[in-house]
Amino acid sequence: MRFAVIGILTAVLNVLPLSKCEENDVYRGKHLGNINSYHHQVTGDVYAVDEYTLLFINFNYDGNGADTFFWAGASNRPGPQGFIVADEYGKTNVLARYFNKDFTLTLPDKKKITEIKWFAVYDLSSQNTFGDIYIPEDFEPPATQRISQFSAVAHNVSSESIEIIDAKTLKIPDFRYDGLGKDTYFWVGQGPQPSSKGTKIPDEYGYLDPIRAYKGEHITLQLPGELTIFDIDWLSIFDVDSKENYGSVIIPDGLNVPPSLVEVIPYENSLPNCLQLHKDLQVGWEIFGPQITIQLAGQVGEDDYMAFGLSGSTEKSQMIGADATIAYISGSLGHAHDYNITAKAPCAKVLGQYKGVCRDSLLGGDDNNQLHTASRENGINIITYRRTLISSDHGDKEYPTDGISYVIWSIGRLNHNKEPMFHDFYPKSDIKVELNRKEKESNCFKFTRAQESFREPWAKSSITDSKIRSFTATIGPSGGKRGYQGITNMSSPGLSWYINGYLAPELKLQRGLIYTFYIYGGNNPHSAEHYHPFIITDEPHGGFDRLSEEAQKRVRVLAGVEFNRRGQAKPTTTGPLCIAKHDGKDRRLDDDFSTFRKFNRTLMVTCEEGDPGILEVMPNKTWPDVVYYNSYTHNNMGWKIHIVDSYSQSSSAKMWNNVFWIILSWILLMYFV
Numbered sequence: 001m002r003f004a005v006i007g008i009l010t011a012v013l014n015v016l017p018l019s020k021c022e023e024n025d026v027y028r029g030k031h032l033g034n035i036n037s038y039h040h041q042v043t044g045d046v047y048a049v050d051e052y053t054l055l056f057i058n059f060n061y062d063g064n065g066a067d068t069f070f071w072a073g074a075s076n077r078p079g080p081q082g083f084i085v086a087d088e089y090g091k092t093n094v095l096a097r098y099f100n101k102d103f104t105l106t107l108p109d110k111k112k113i114t115e116i117k118w119f120a121v122y123d124l125s126s127q128n129t130f131g132d133i134y135i136p137e138d139f140e141p142p143a144t145q146r147i148s149q150f151s152a153v154a155h156n157v158s159s160e161s162i163e164i165i166d167a168k169t170l171k172i173p174d175f176r177y178d179g180l181g182k183d184t185y186f187w188v189g190q191g192p193q194p195s196s197k198g199t200k201i202p203d204e205y206g207y208l209d210p211i212r213a214y215k216g217e218h219i220t221l222q223l224p225g226e227l228t229i230f231d232i233d234w235l236s237i238f239d240v241d242s243k244e245n246y247g248s249v250i251i252p253d254g255l256n257v258p259p260s261l262v263e264v265i266p267y268e269n270s271l272p273n274c275l276q277l278h279k280d281l282q283v284g285w286e287i288f289g290p291q292i293t294i295q296l297a298g299q300v301g302e303d304d305y306m307a308f309g310l311s312g313s314t315e316k317s318q319m320i321g322a323d324a325t326i327a328y329i330s331g332s333l334g335h336a337h338d339y340n341i342t343a344k345a346p347c348a349k350v351l352g353q354y355k356g357v358c359r360d361s362l363l364g365g366d367d368n369n370q371l372h373t374a375s376r377e378n379g380i381n382i383i384t385y386r387r388t389l390i391s392s393d394h395g396d397k398e399y400p401t402d403g404i405s406y407v408i409w410s411i412g413r414l415n416h417n418k419e420p421m422f423h424d425f426y427p428k429s430d431i432k433v434e435l436n437r438k439e440k441e442s443n444c445f446k447f448t449r450a451q452e453s454f455r456e457p458w459a460k461s462s463i464t465d466s467k468i469r470s471f472t473a474t475i476g477p478s479g480g481k482r483g484y485q486g487i488t489n490m491s492s493p494g495l496s497w498y499i500n501g502y503l504a505p506e507l508k509l510q511r512g513l514i515y516t517f518y519i520y521g522g523n524n525p526h527s528a529e530h531y532h533p534f535i536i537t538d539e540p541h542g543g544f545d546r547l548s549e550e551a552q553k554r555v556r557v558l559a560g561v562e563f564n565r566r567g568q569a570k571p572t573t574t575g576p577l578c579i580a581k582h583d584g585k586d587r588r589l590d591d592d593f594s595t596f597r598k599f600n601r602t603l604m605v606t607c608e609e610g611d612p613g614i615l616e617v618m619p620n621k622t623w624p625d626v627v628y629y630n631s632y633t634h635n636n637m638g639w640k641i642h643i644v645d646s647y648s649q650s651s652s653a654k655m656w657n658n659v660f661w662i663i664l665s666w667i668l669l670m671y672f673v
Contacts, residue, residue: 027167027228028055029142029259035121035131040064042121042131050258051112051141054105054119061121063097065130070095070105071122078120078129083108085119095121113141142258150237150247155180157237157247164251167228168260168448170221170235177237179213181246186211186221187238194236194245199227200443205588206279209429211237212586224279225445226264229255265378265447271295274442275433277409278425282444283308287389287436292399293372295384296327296336299447303491304328304413305420306381310397311406312341317430319344322408323397324357325369326420327383334374336385338367339420340395343528346421346493348633349545355528357420365395380447401436413491415635416541422494424481428586457486458596461505466647470516471507472612473534473629474498476580479599480590490540490636495532497521497629497638498580503596504639507629511619511645519613520578521631530579533571533632534615535560542630542637544569558627559617571632575613580605619643 029047032054037043044059061068069092073082084092088103107113113135120132150159150172160173177184185208189198203211204219223229229251236248271284271293280299285292298306305328312321319341327336338360347358354362361367368391372384389399399405409431410423458479463471478484478492484504485492496504509515521532535544536559544555552569560573583604593599623643630638 027230027259028057030140030256032135032139033133035059035133037131039128039130040068040121044131046119046133047259048113048139048141049104051114051143052107052110054107054113055102055259056105057102058100059098059103060100061095061098061130063095065095065121065123065126067125068095068121068123068130071120071124072107072111072116072118074115074117076117078118078122078132080124080127082120082122083111114139140256142256145252145255145257147252148249150175150249152247154244154246155184155237162235162249164229164255164257165220166258166260167230168223168262170223170229171218172221173218174216175214175219176216177211177214177246179211181210181237181239181242181244183241184210184237184239184246187236187240188223188227188232188234189236190231190233192233194234194238194248196238196240196243198234198236198238200240201227202279206425207427207588208276208278209427212428222262222279222448222450224276224448227445228260229257261451263449265299265380265449267297267378267380267382267447269295269297269442269444270384272440272442273435273437274444275431276444277308277427277431278411280425280447281306281409281411283407283409284442284444285435287399287401290388290390291386292389292435293384293386294325295382296325297380297382297447298411299380299449300411301413302329302376304381304411304424306383307339307408307410307412307420307423309339309408310399311408313406315406317406317408317427319408323395324408325385326357327381327385328414328418329374329376329381329383330418334371334383335418336369336371336374336383338365338369338387338393338396340365344494345529346415346419346634347546348528348531348543350528350531351525360393360395363395365393368393368396379449399435403434404432405435407431407433413485415491417635419635421491421636422478425588428588455482455591457482458503458593458599460487461502461596462508463500463502463505464508464647466510468500469513470518471499472501472518472520474520474578474580474605474607475522475530475532476503476603477582477587477590479503479593479596480587482591482593483596483599484636488636488639492636493634495529495579495634495637497532497534497631499629501600503600504637506639507641508647509617509619509641509643510647511621511623511643514616514618517573517615517617517629519573519575519615520607521575521613522577522579523574523610523613524577530577531574531633532637533560534573534613534629535571535632536617536627536629536641538624538627540628540630540640541635542628543633543635544630545571545633546635558623559615560632573613573615576608576610578605578607 029049032046035044041062045057047055070085071082121130145164146161156178159175163171185200187198237246269284271286274284276282284295296306309324312318322341324339343356345356347356370386374383410426412423476498478496484496519534522530538556580603627641
């Protein structure tokens with residue numbers, strides 16, 4: 001793991017932030033000096049990145065040595081009593097030519113830089129040193145530094161000793177704050193003490209909202225843009241509204257910490273006004289004449305969308321009633337479509353009319369956005385579009401040129417039809433902008449990219465017991481990227497089916513047996529969010545009601561839908577709503593739960609009165625081996641049903657498969673012995 005992380009440092013070097021402590025040069029760690037050059041044009045600069053790793057800058061070697069290696073040892077000077085250090089690729093081949101190359105080398109067998117006295121480019125056959133550098137006796141390699149804890153001033157702010165992990169990363173153990181400040185942020189700046197002249201930095205999730213309450217949590221903060229630990233004198237929990245410092249810590253000068261592995265992406269918004277909405281999303285704009293030009297730039301996945309628009313309320317940031325743009329790139333084409341938001345759900349038909357997050361064109365309006373440019377560079381989508389300030393479309397809001405406007409934004413994943421599903425990132429606070437400022441303003445910073453550790457999806461659930469002939473289907477939250485998305489690898493509308501209490505489990509049914517599903521998915525057809533008739537089809541996505549007549553003909557409906565003489569579909573299985581909800585928890589933090597069981601314990605279940613809808617099915621020989629349960633109205637709420645001829649046949653097949661491998665193993669063992 002260490003080699004993988006250190007290995008990306010070289011790629012980061014050219015874009016790392018500037019540091020005061022290195023006289024405005026790139027901070028690369030602790031400088032050991034220039035290589036002493038003797039033969040074969042060996043030159044270069046050497047830094048200690050941490051206690052195991054050396055960084056070489058502008059390294060040169062003509063490659064003409066016969067048996068030459070990177071060589072290190074603990075004797076008084078370079079000689080045969082040393083050991084080979086693998087090259088930047090982890091190989092111990094004879095060295096090839098280097099020309100002004102930057103790279104890192106890691107000492108083998110967890111040896112520390114303090115355990116060697118020199119490092120050399122050494123030829124074993126001739127026992128000649130072509131170049132070397134010596135490690136000072138009192139050398140201290142860069143390492144994580146502990147500083148003071150937060151001083152307690154107000155609102156129960158406290159922590160254990162704060163750790164400076166590297167030039168851009170701070171870890172705050174056991175952080176506490178009651179969350180009762182008016183407009184409170186993680187705040188950094190220069191000077192002897194915290195003041196309003198500081199800078200807001202993102203929280204541990206990249207949000208720039210006022211920070212929430214913390215109850216003894218271990219959090220890690222990353223300084224944004226080009227900012228490093230050497231550019232700040234203090235970190236504060238600061239309330240911008242009251243200009244009060246609730247608790248702070250002084251950052252000592254001259255910290256000997258490793259350079260950051262965070263890559264700073266060389267991008268700047270081209271429009272005169274720019275607002276940083278999230279660590280990974282910013283919006284720029286310019287009003288000229290009757291038009292507004294908007295540029296969305298986001299560090300998003302290839303299947304993600306960026307959403308931005310005017311709030312549905314003139315007094316706060318509100319999703320319902322908002323006039324939003326959904327921007328994304330598909331292949332080489334950019335898109336910036338005009339949407340109206342009438343419900344907190346993906347677009348669905350409600351009594352024949354579209355409600356939810358729907359394109360204006362589906363609601364009888366026009367798509368008035370004019371795409372200007374779209375590109376994807378270094379993992380950043382940059383989409384620029386224009387729109388008139390005042391539109392003739394009844395679904396479009398007027399972009400005001402006076403006073404404050406409230407806006408909304410989000411980042412989420414597109415479904416298989418390139419439609420926006422439930423957002424993964426979105427604000428919890430009000431976002432105010434003055435669109436037509438006399439003096440242009442920008443608080444945007446450059447995007448940063450760190451190597452993120454992979455977070456395992458929650459374990460997949462399955463119900464395969466042959467004795468189970470009935471299933472209870474309720475509704476609940478999909479659980480973020482580790483939940484439904486991680487289990488099925490499909491985007492989610494934010495809600496999923498819970499079968500017998502499990503999140504979207506795989507089921508096993510036997511042909512010829514009767515099974516009963518008790519449905520609690522909501523029976524109010526006026527609701528765009530909570531009306532989910534239960535269906536079983538041969539395709540994985542559901543949302544049968546949203547399909548065109550041609551698309552419906554390509555889907556085999558196995559249960560839950562009936563057709564009239566005209567071929568029009570109607571759901572047959574609805575029941576009262578029984579739904580699990582977040583009990584006051586922020587659902588943006590769902591991925592912090594390591595298992596579905598821990599997540600599920602935090603939910604609160606509420607059920608409407610009434611008898612459930614009942615769906616009886618008996619799979620037969622015409623059913624495919626894999627079918628899917630889903631919602632009639634929305635995509636991607638259910639998952640697989642495996643259809644078998646008999647449960648025992650499945651178990652028997654597994655048993656004989658195991659017997660086969662045991663026999664094969666014995667045959668191979670006897671043959672080679």
